[in-house]
Amino acid sequence: MRVIDPSPEHVVTTPNATMTGFASPGRGSAELSTWHAAIPAGITGPEHAVSREQVWTVTAGALDVTCDGVTERVAAGSAVVLPPDVLRRVHALADTEVYVAMRADGLVSVPGAEGSRPLPWAV
Secondary structure, X not given: OOOOOOOHHHEEEOOOOEEEEOOXXXXXXXXXXXXXXXXXXXXXXXXXXXXXXXXXXXEEOEEEEEEOOEEEEEEOOOEEEEOOOOOEEEEEOOOEEEEEEEEOOOEEEOOOOOOOEEOHHHO
């Protein structure tokens, strides 16, 4: 068993959100990465794809999630399953908080950018 406490060194802030990493290979999990994301109202993240399925559980606020050209509204208390290798974009309708779970070896890619990279808060 391993207990992972939040720590300032596990926090990554981007122009779109603040992610706090919990479980990850670098923090003792062999198979999964989990993190919390705080997304300010009005923010639309970049279009991107992730190589692994992700489950986003919204605990506050609401998101419009566009995945493979289809947009769904996901409000607090709901979860959305995002398939791997499909373009997606997230827009926060209000200050929103989500918890995300993903297989630990996921990589992100952005259209027009070369290659893929790990998510820094999930390693």
